[in-house]
Amino acid sequence: MPSARCRSQFLPGTNLEHFRGDERGFATTVVTLTAGALVYHFKLRSHPPPGRPWRRNEIRKRIVVGLTECSMTHTKCLAPGRAWSTHVWVPVLFALVLGVAVAPAPADQYRDRRLIMVRDQIEARGIKNPEVLAVMRTVPRELFVPKSVRPQAYDDHPLPIGFGQTISQPFIVGLMTELLDAKKDYRVLEIGTGSGYQAAILSRLVGEVYSIEIVPELARSAAETLRSLGFRNVTVREGDGYRGWPEKAPFDRIILTAAPPEIPEVLLEELKGGGTLVAPVGVGVQNLVVVQKSADGKTTTRSVLPVRFVPMKEGTE
Numbered sequence: 013m014p015s016a017r018c019r020s021q022f023l024p025g026t027n028l029e030h031f032r033g034d035e036r037g038f039a040t041t042v043v044t045l046t047a048g049a050l051v052y053h054f055k056l057r058s059h060p061p062p063g064r065p066w067r068r069n070e071i072r073k074r075i076v077v078g079l080t081e082c083s084m085t086h087t088k089c090l091a092p093g094r095a096w097s098t099h100v101w102v103p104v105l106f107a108l109v110l111g112v113a114v115a116p117a118p119a120d121q122y123r124d125r126r127l128i129m130v131r132d133q134i135e136a137r138g139i140k141n142p143e144v145l146a147v148m149r150t151v152p153r154e155l156f157v158p159k160s161v162r163p164q165a166y167d168d169h170p171l172p173i174g175f176g177q178t179i180s181q182p183f184i185v186g187l188m189t190e191l192l193d194a195k196k197d198y199r200v201l202e203i204g205t206g207s208g209y210q211a212a213i214l215s216r217l218v219g220e221v222y223s224i225e226i227v228p229e230l231a232r233s234a235a236e237t238l239r240s241l242g243f244r245n246v247t248v249r250e251g252d253g254y255r256g257w258p259e260k261a262p263f264d265r266i267i268l269t270a271a272p273p274e275i276p277e278v279l280l281e282e283l284k285g286g287g288t289l290v291a292p293v294g295v296g297v298q299n300l301v302v303v304q305k306s307a308d309g310k311t312t313t314r315s316v317l318p319v320r321f322v323p324m325k326e327g328t329e
């Protein structure tokens with residue numbers, strides 16, 4: 013079965029993850045550099061070398077050198093007591109003016125919306141685990157949904173991700189993650205990778221995440237999204253969750269994000285003694301349940317609340 017391993021991490025303390033999809037940020041950079049180059053061009057033309065005009069290739073060369081020098085030496089030029097060279101400050105000034113003129117980049121808009129989502133949809137409804145809340149404040153949900161629904165990424169409902177499937181409502185992701193009671197050294201199995209968002213949230217809370225998705229296109233795109241965003245400890249596998257993942261079992265925690273009529277026996281077998289499984293269960297009327305497996309293998313199940321998930325499909329293999 014094909015599987016994709018994702019290895020690389022976000023740099024702590026940076027917002028690099030927001031750059032993906034930030035077309036306006038890219039456009040701003042291009043416009044800034046072009047404007048800087050134009051201004052510099054006209055400045056050069058008004059100061060020709062003694063006795064002759066600039067040659068064309070000389071101007072081009074000087075613009076490139078000027079802009080490169082600008083980016084490499086601007087820190088030095090800003091040092092107290094140093095005169096600013098004009099070929100440095102003109103492009104820098106332009107960058108500043110454009111930076112202010114252009115409305116806040118979408119990255120920032122999404123960050124604010126993410127914080128509001130956590131406050132109003134998750135904390136306000138009783139999710140308390142500070143680690144879950146912190147992770148949900150950082151994972152860029154907008155990058156896990158199709159571009160066409162990106163503006164609704166932080167709305168209080170599930171969203172379509174193609175192939176008749178959905179990314180769960182943010183509150184349900186928060187609730188199920190809290191119910192899992194994850195720890196840093198845990199190995200977690202997810203059934204139903206979908207967009208990869210739930211796997212990304214888990215990735216920051218546990219040691220290893222193994223996620224199975226039955227729709228090949230979704231398995232591939234989720235693996236690619238997770239890889240490109242640096243969620244290194246997630247392994248996505250295209251396959252049928254009813255078969256479990258025997259090569260990687262047993263798991264400390266198991267989460268199902270598609271609803272089976274009842275919990276598949278194979279998944280209960282793959283759960284460690286002392287482990288927890290969280291799943292929507294039922295046909296038509298579904299309940300979110302938490303199954304605890306004791307050290308001697310006995311299970312107890314409690315219902316948390318009624319939910320509506322896509323059904324867990326039987327594979328054809």
Ligand SMILES: C[S@@+](CC[C@H](N)C(=O)[O-])C[C@H]1O[C@@H](n2cnc3c(N)ncnc32)[C@H](O)[C@@H]1O
Nearest residue numbers: 179204205206207209210226253269270324325
């Ligand atoms: C609600 S979506 C999952 C949401 C996902 N966790 C996310 O964060 O986007 C349910 C997913 O389960 C998948 N699925 C359904 N039956 C499955 C099965 N037997 N094995 C694995 N995945 C299955 C669906 O294709 C769908 O992508």
